[in-house]
Amino acid sequence: MDDFTDFYAAQFHGVTVQVFAYTGDLPLAQDIAQEAFTRAVMRWEKLRSYDDPAAWVRRVAFNLAASRWRRGRIAAAYVRRQRAEHVEGPSPDRVALARALATLPERHRRAVILHYLADMSIADIARQENVPANTVKSWLHRARTELAAQLGDLREVSS
């Protein structure tokens, strides 16, 4: 087993779940994650020296998701080629968070997912999104407020 295989095994689920939270479409998220890892292995000699190669994969995956969210161009062809079988996923009814996230503005949604699912710091998100840290704080505040309005009952369950 090589180190890319280890890296893939350790990171694929996490990246896929993060993209699923962003797109609300698990099969698409899985395809996007696979594409991001394919691009990673093409430059693995360089990426393996990074402190956090998963950050590169995650950034590529979110870039792909954002691009496809807006235009949905390459995804369809890729899915036709690659998807061997129907991929089951949790229904929106069972994952209220995904439904609530879908109502957030794109950048608020991305920030809250990167912070709470990918465990990225505000400073790291600001760097990735090329915005000031205070802007990220504002996005997170608005996202938390909106999610609280929609998921109040889940908060009680969680606590």
Add this chain to the structure above:
Amino acid sequence: MTEFHDTDLRGIFSDFADTASRYVRPPGADLAQRQARVRIRNRRVLATVAAAVALLVPSGIIVATQMNGSNSLPQPPTTPGPTAPTVTPPSPTATPSPTASPTTEPPEVVAQAVQGPGELANAKLTLSWTNPHASPACSGAVTFANGVSGVSTPSVHILSTMKLDVDGDGAEEILAKIFCQTSEAGPLQLVAIRPGPNPTILGVVVESADFDGNGRLDPPDGPGIVVINDYVGLSDGTIRVEVADRFTCCGIPVDSALRQERTYAWDGSSFVQVDGPTTFLE
């Protein structure tokens, strides 16, 4: 208005991740590696074709391109033209053939240049040129207004743009054809730009060589690119550019220019030519 506390949200997201993870079915690292090998092999084949064309059949290419009076690139779907002969890909030598190798398909045209500066209309770009004919006014930090910098010659113009993910990171770069006008003509370059609040140059795809009153001025190693015409983006992130060896305005016959299609790819640090003829030499 209330908002979630960190601990509340972390719990909800953790539950979400646990639930969703149960449904994730990784296609596998081996599939990613096989797909990557195919893509890398395809690029190597293109590079091999480019080298073979340059060495073996330049005169045929020139005859063919002379016959082609079109001033624009073919529209999708594309077929191999005279500058991209069909070759059999070399067999992999380091690894055995995969049992379920993904289909090798030629890259498709996915983007086309659009006239005008687009979202770069009022951008500030830091330009550099290797062409000694480029005016100092065209170099360094150049601020555009409606795609133009300078009120007379020398002036800098963004003639066209195109969006394409050239470095494979999933985000689109902007390709821009820049014209450094020093008289009726002037040097051209096609650059890739990372967009954003402060656009930055990723690299120069191709730049024109020198010219004189006859429309071209040959460097010591033979005639160079004098004109950058149209360009398109391919699905593998490469850029196919139509170039010519001569300016054809101002009394110089259009038919006197040789036109070629050359394809360029980002190699991680710069753009390199991967397809098409590499010289206008007969």
